[in-house]
Amino acid sequence: MLHPVVLSGGSGTRLWPLSRQNQPKQFLALVGERSLYQETILRAAALEGVQPPVTVCSEDHRFMVGEQLQAIGIASGGIVLEPVPRNTAPAIALAALHVLAGDPEATMLVMPADHLIEDEAAFRQAVATALGLGGDGWLVAFGIEPDYAETGYGYILRGEPLSGRDVGEGGYRIERFVEKPDLATAEQYLADGRYAWNSGMFLFRAQRYLDELGRHAPAILDAARKAYATPSPDLDFTRIDADAFALSPSDSIDYAVMEKTDRAAVVPVSCGWSDIGSWTSLWAVAEHDADGNRNEGDVISIDTTGSLIKASERRMIATIGVDDLVIIDTADATLVARKGRVQDVKAVVDALKAAGRTEHLFHRKVYRPWGSYDSIGVGERFQVKRIQVKPGAALSLQKHHQRAEHWIVVSGVAEVTCDDRVFDLRENESTYIPLGSVHRLRNRGTEPVELIEVQSGSYLGEDDIVRLEDVYGRS
Amino acid sequence: MLHPVVLSGGSGTRLWPLSRQNQPKQFLALVGERSLYQETILRAAALEGVQPPVTVCSEDHRFMVGEQLQAIGIASGGIVLEPVPRNTAPAIALAALHVLAGDPEATMLVMPADHLIEDEAAFRQAVATALGLGGDGWLVAFGIEPDYAETGYGYILRGEPLSGRDVGEGGYRIERFVEKPDLATAEQYLADGRYAWNSGMFLFRAQRYLDELGRHAPAILDAARKAYATPSPDLDFTRIDADAFALSPSDSIDYAVMEKTDRAAVVPVSCGWSDIGSWTSLWAVAEHDADGNRNEGDVISIDTTGSLIKASERRMIATIGVDDLVIIDTADATLVARKGRVQDVKAVVDALKAAGRTEHLFHRKVYRPWGSYDSIGVGERFQVKRIQVKPGAALSLQKHHQRAEHWIVVSGVAEVTCDDRVFDLRENESTYIPLGSVHRLRNRGTEPVELIEVQSGSYLGEDDIVRLEDVYGRS
Numbered sequence: 001m002l003h004p005v006v007l008s009g010g011s012g013t014r015l016w017p018l019s020r021q022n023q024p025k026q027f028l029a030l031v032g033e034r035s036l037y038q039e040t041i042l043r044a045a046a047l048e049g050v051q052p053p054v055t056v057c058s059e060d061h062r063f064m065v066g067e068q069l070q071a072i073g074i075a076s077g078g079i080v081l082e083p084v085p086r087n088t089a090p091a092i093a094l095a096a097l098h099v100l101a102g103d104p105e106a107t108m109l110v111m112p113a114d115h116l117i118e119d120e121a122a123f124r125q126a127v128a129t130a131l132g133l134g135g136d137g138w139l140v141a142f143g144i145e146p147d148y149a150e151t152g153y154g155y156i157l158r159g160e161p162l163s164g165r166d167v168g169e170g171g172y173r174i175e176r177f178v179e180k181p182d183l184a185t186a187e188q189y190l191a192d193g194r195y196a197w198n199s200g201m202f203l204f205r206a207q208r209y210l211d212e213l214g215r216h217a218p219a220i221l222d223a224a225r226k227a228y229a230t231p232s233p234d235l236d237f238t239r240i241d242a243d244a245f246a247l248s249p250s251d252s253i254d255y256a257v258m259e260k261t262d263r264a265a266v267v268p269v270s271c272g273w274s275d276i277g278s279w280t281s282l283w284a285v286a287e288h289d290a291d292g293n294r295n296e297g298d299v300i301s302i303d304t305t306g307s308l309i310k311a312s313e314r315r316m317i318a319t320i321g322v323d324d325l326v327i328i329d330t331a332d333a334t335l336v337a338r339k340g341r342v343q344d345v346k347a348v349v350d351a352l353k354a355a356g357r358t359e360h361l362f363h364r365k366v367y368r369p370w371g372s373y374d375s376i377g378v379g380e381r382f383q384v385k386r387i388q389v390k391p392g393a394a395l396s397l398q399k400h401h402q403r404a405e406h407w408i409v410v411s412g413v414a415e416v417t418c419d420d421r422v423f424d425l426r427e428n429e430s431t432y433i434p435l436g437s438v439h440r441l442r443n444r445g446t447e448p449v450e451l452i453e454v455q456s457g458s459y460l461g462e463d464d465i466v467r468l469e470d471v472y473g474r475s
Numbered sequence: 476m477l478h479p480v481v482l483s484g485g486s487g488t489r490l491w492p493l494s495r496q497n498q499p500k501q502f503l504a505l506v507g508e509r510s511l512y513q514e515t516i517l518r519a520a521a522l523e524g525v526q527p528p529v530t531v532c533s534e535d536h537r538f539m540v541g542e543q544l545q546a547i548g549i550a551s552g553g554i555v556l557e558p559v560p561r562n563t564a565p566a567i568a569l570a571a572l573h574v575l576a577g578d579p580e581a582t583m584l585v586m587p588a589d590h591l592i593e594d595e596a597a598f599r600q601a602v603a604t605a606l607g608l609g610g611d612g613w614l615v616a617f618g619i620e621p622d623y624a625e626t627g628y629g630y631i632l633r634g635e636p637l638s639g640r641d642v643g644e645g646g647y648r649i650e651r652f653v654e655k656p657d658l659a660t661a662e663q664y665l666a667d668g669r670y671a672w673n674s675g676m677f678l679f680r681a682q683r684y685l686d687e688l689g690r691h692a693p694a695i696l697d698a699a700r701k702a703y704a705t706p707s708p709d710l711d712f713t714r715i716d717a718d719a720f721a722l723s724p725s726d727s728i729d730y731a732v733m734e735k736t737d738r739a740a741v742v743p744v745s746c747g748w749s750d751i752g753s754w755t756s757l758w759a760v761a762e763h764d765a766d767g768n769r770n771e772g773d774v775i776s777i778d779t780t781g782s783l784i785k786a787s788e789r790r791m792i793a794t795i796g797v798d799d800l801v802i803i804d805t806a807d808a809t810l811v812a813r814k815g816r817v818q819d820v821k822a823v824v825d826a827l828k829a830a831g832r833t834e835h836l837f838h839r840k841v842y843r844p845w846g847s848y849d850s851i852g853v854g855e856r857f858q859v860k861r862i863q864v865k866p867g868a869a870l871s872l873q874k875h876h877q878r879a880e881h882w883i884v885v886s887g888v889a890e891v892t893c894d895d896r897v898f899d900l901r902e903n904e905s906t907y908i909p910l911g912s913v914h915r916l917r918n919r920g921t922e923p924v925e926l927i928e929v930q931s932g933s934y935l936g937e938d939d940i941v942r943l944e945d946v947y948g949r950s
Contacts, residue, residue, distance in 0.1 A: 017793070300823055300826050300827075302819055302822050302823065302826075303816070303819070314807065314853065315806075315807055315808065315809065316807065316808045316809070316834060317808070317809045317810075317811065318492070318808065318809070318810050318811070318812075318823040319810075319811045319812065320810070320811075320812035320813065320816045320817070320819045320820065320822070320823065321812060321813035321815070321816030321819065322800070322811055322812065322813050325797070325811065327809075327811055329809060331790075332789065332790055332791065333790065333791045333792070333793065334790065334791070334792045334793070334802075334804060334809060335792075335793050335794075335795070336792065336793070336794045336795075336797055336800065336802055336811055337793075337794065337795035337796060337797065338795065338796035338797050340796070341778065341795045341796030342795070344777055344778070344795045344796065345795065347777050347795070348775055348777065348793040348795065351775050351777075352775075359791060374852075376851045376852040376859060377849075377851040377852075377859070377861050377927070378789065379861075379885060379886065379925060380886070381885065381886065381902070382885035382886070382925075382927070384851060384852070384859060384861070384927055386852050386854075386859070404903055406881075406883045406905050408881045408929040408931070410854060410856065410857035410929065410931055411854065411855070411856065411857070427856070427931065428879055428931040428932075430881050430905065430907065430929075432905065450854060450857075452852070452857070452859055452927075452929045454883040454885065454905075454927045456883070456885055456902065456903040457903075
């Protein structure tokens with residue numbers, strides 16, 4: 001059986017300020033209305049005779065993954081939580097152990113969560129080809145036929161065409177993997193015709209992967225086995241042994257397995273693929289107007305060409321006489337960069353880290369398992385938050401030492417606990433949570449609850465919170 | 476006696492998005508901590524033996540003018556309110572009538588409210604020179620010695636040097652006024668040495684101005700006289716007859732008087748003058764860092780040169796690899812323009828007008844006579860405002876047909892009227908104003924009141940307000 005495995009480990013900041021550590025690229029709706037992760041799951045689920053997709057993601061992103069899966073209504077094959085990032089070889093090992101537990105003959109289709117594929121028919125055709133090779137014991141990499149001489153990707157040089165029992169046309173033995181080339185070399189690769197971009201997508205039988213991993217990187221296999229020895233399921237999530245997993249070497253599947261095994265195959269495909277590795281690549285794949293602009297949101301452009309401009313909610317952007325810019329606006333940060341220089345977004349993120357700031361970690365609107373909050377106003381001794389609570393969700397039972405809170409419900413029905421009272425608060429009703437009171441906010445309804453919280457006190461930091469009970473295990 | 480007259484009629488949008496119709500350039504702190512208007516008043520008040528400065532401004536800006544005057548603690552010679560804009564000749568006529576009412580021998584120093592002068596000593600020297608000429612019956616224009624071949628200003632060509640009783644050196648008969656030149660002509664003017672920029676600053680005896688106005692533009696004089704016939708003082712403000720003033724032709728002092736009188740003189744001066752007529756001129760007069768950047772607020776610049784970057788409150792701007800840009804951020808709009816193209820800000824403002832929008836009229840934070848409000852959050856059936864009420868100020872007694880309001884005081888003590896109850900609300904206290912209740916908010920204290928208002932209802936427009944009483948004459 002074919003089990004799609006979606007790797008959502010990336011915490012990329014290359015699309016800052018839109019991507020942040022707690023909401024990386026794969027969870028953003030960059031092209032169209034769904035996130036790249038959702039598109040990847042839907043692409044996997046659309047394959048013929050496929051099992052529900054498995055996701056491997058960071059602990060920190062588990063609620064976002066759960067919510068995004070729920071929003072598209074696709075049954076999950078499980079969400080394996082990585083306690084620490086260890087690169088792709090260990091993550092895929094966890095996924096292999098996970099699928100093998102229910103299907104000893106499992107074949108895995110490994111897909112990064114943050115890639116775009118425009119031609120799904122071509123992709124499905126390539127998967128069909130890879131399936132034949134996988135059944136024959138090959139470890140298959142998907143190679144993207146290059147459109148131009150890209151220097152930012154590794155390449156795969158194909159060798160002889162492969163054939164065999166149940167193996168159709170279209171697969172090749174891998175001659176070798178090559179590192180990111182310089183421009184001259186990339187142009188040579190492009191002219192040669194036998195080189196393809198290494199897409200990070202793979203297909204193989206799960207057991208074959210573990211066998212090869214055991215042969216070429218036994219420490220990784222050992223750590224993954226120990227970490228997955230006593231998986232603890234929690235809703236759709238599978239928690240593993242964090243200490244055991246932390247002992248795994250950190251390595252990519254390319255280095256750990258694909259470059260070492262003698263059964264590496266490549267299926268070249270041309271499927272409108274992009275890894276959207278920078279704002280410039282997003283600009284390149286997005287539709288443009290006649291001036292080469294991609295404008296999203298409330299934008300007025302005058303004599304502007306070749307630019308990517310994203311306005312944020314309740315804010316407009318006007319441009320005059322500019323070319324080849326990337327302008328990305330969010331609630332708390334705006335980026336203005338020359339299109340050819342977007343790789344230096346990393347330098348901005350480094351500067352934020354060095355200054356002990358948080359604009360690379362969180363958006364002003366912060367997602368929590370129970371919903372979200374957004375700090376819409378701050379003064380010397382007060383803060384105003386807009387809080388959304390999902391149906392069925394509850395914040396922790398908590399108290400604050402330094403602040404009192406006023407709550408005004410503006411949508412839905414909130415159940416409020418305040419010391420020994422429990423009562424409902426409806427739209428246009430308010431209540432007061434005195435300093436030191438033990439309180440909780442819960443949504444027992446079927447509609448989201450939205451409320452405005454006005455905090456008043458001498459210290460208003462997020463760390464003034466004593467959690468007494470928490471359904472999400474945070475107390 | 477010398478009476479400074481500050482003309483604050485401009486509603487320029489050339490510095491959009493920072494300048495808006497209800498808060499134009501002269502009221503912004505563009506260079507330093509005080510506004511251009513405040514700097515102009517202080518410059519006038521620092522002249523030797525000078526009378527308190529008179530301001531001519533639009534009705535709409537009267538509270539801003541009053542507040543800005545109060546903030547710098549300068550006694551006012553009165554604030555004459557223009558009910559409609561009619562350009563400078565009628566405005567100066569009103570000011571002349573105003574100062575003549577108290578001083579039949581009055582001399583006026585006319586200064587636009589939105590210019591920058593860096594060398595005040597040179598300016599004072601020029602005023603002294605002009606005073607001699609004014610006493611001798613001349614109408615004096617201040618000409619700025621050009622630093623470079625500017626094509627955006629009109630020029631004044633000087634003729635023979637003037638002398639006479641009490642007239643010192645440094646004044647010239649005006650040979651002629653010339654329109655904005657093309658670049659070649661401007662370069663010729665610069666090389667010639669006898670041309671100066673027309674600064675819009677003038678000095679003359681008030682009666683001489685009216686006499687010349689009566690000779691060359693009698694309809695303007697007639698309208699101004701009728702409008703000022705029965706001035707109605709209101710605190711520091713002088714209201715005039717709006718219908719009479721509306722009948723005045725609209726014309727500049729240059730066209731209506733200076734180009735026609737045979738007693739026009741010019742005093743050339745080099746005093747670090749700028750009209751800050753665009754973002755580029757602000758960049759030019761502001762201090763730069765080593766890369767030619769002027770960064771204000773929370774800005775991270777990487778490989779950025781020759782740019783003016785202004786971040787707004789609670790928001791950061793990051794730039795990478797850009798040159799010669801103007802980036803101006805405000806709560807609801809961001810401008811990104813090539814420095815050489817900032818004159819096209821007008822096109823953006825025109826687009827906003829054409830679309831029936833308001834970003835050229837108001838900031839998100841709106842100033843009112845009683846203080847200000849800022850719409851910090853909006854949802855389907857609610858809005859959150861941050862409201863500030865000045866000491867001693869009161870909102871109108873009012874009611875709403877479509878919304879209820881929750882008020883939470885976060886600073887100061889508010890006096891709340893709600894139907895037949897009147898009570899105080901202190902920091903961390905809240906109240907509820909039901910739909911249809913007659914209510915008022917007042918600050919009887921000496922500290923500003925700040926409160927958070929959460930509006931709840933089906934329609935939340937500013938026009939759902941029935942004003943029953945208003946101390947500012949708005950009911």
